[in-house]
Amino acid sequence: MSVLDLLNWVQNTGWATGIKESSLLFPIIEGSHIMALSFSVGMIMILDMRLLRISFRSETVSSIMEQLMPFTLAGFAVEMLTGVLLFLTQAVKAYGNPFFRIKMILLVLAGINALYYQIRYYPKMAEWDRTATPLGVRIVAVTSLALWAGVIACGRTMAYEL
């Protein structure tokens, strides 16, 4: 069975067609996917602003990060759940959509970027928590902002080609 067969099977299961054809369920899931941006990317944006020392200079990075994290993670959990549901209801078309593919690549890159920060800079945070952020951290922050903007733009654009 090829990937396409699998996707075709998924999007034709009873519950997938049920969501797609529901006049209320689909808008609610799609709307939640967008509204949850306020928690997921919205909170990441605040962290990036601190890393760039544009906002919250009087607070340490570790304090801001710790306080943001529960809400960020909750936001990304909603994004993941609603995103998977949206994908499954139109799996074949989404899979072939170039903007969907770019979005997935950008998501992976955003993950790698965050992981790089965790491995390379997070353990030594005590050294720069209160002072100027290392150049590498600032590059991570700008990269993060650019990647998430790309994810949002590709997500919005793919809807016009479905």
Place this chain on the structure above:
Amino acid sequence: MFQTLLHNFIQWCYYSKDYAFIRDSKYGVPLVQSLHLFGITALLGTTVALNIRLLGIGFKRIPLPLFADQLWPWAKGGVFLTIGAGILVFLPDPTRYARSGPFQLKMVLLLLALLYQFVVFRKVLRKDPESRPVMRNVAFASLSLLLWFGVGWSGRAIAFFQ
């Protein structure tokens, strides 16, 4: 006078093709819609963060007036970007939006949300929430969240309902 202005505006919208190029170019609409979403992410992200702090659910290590000071420029920037890009979504297709029930609701809610944000909410943020009765903070936060997410959901509804 206001009626004449409104009348002229509606007439102009009806006959104008000045902004049709946005709709007719391949990526015009997705581009302005993406900018609209960047603004929404900044606006709703800061709104959520401010209300979390106001309710005492998170960010407790940062005093609200300082927290608000740091986030207010992003809330304001988000409002301007969202409305600016929103106007560019509206202008190529004025009659479609003007006729839409959810769009009309969205404009009413937007007006209320803006009034609340800049007249009431701004002042609420200047005082330490611990100095107020809990229920008053809950009322201030609920109104802010209901209005802004109401704008968001009614905006999303334009795509799905008449």
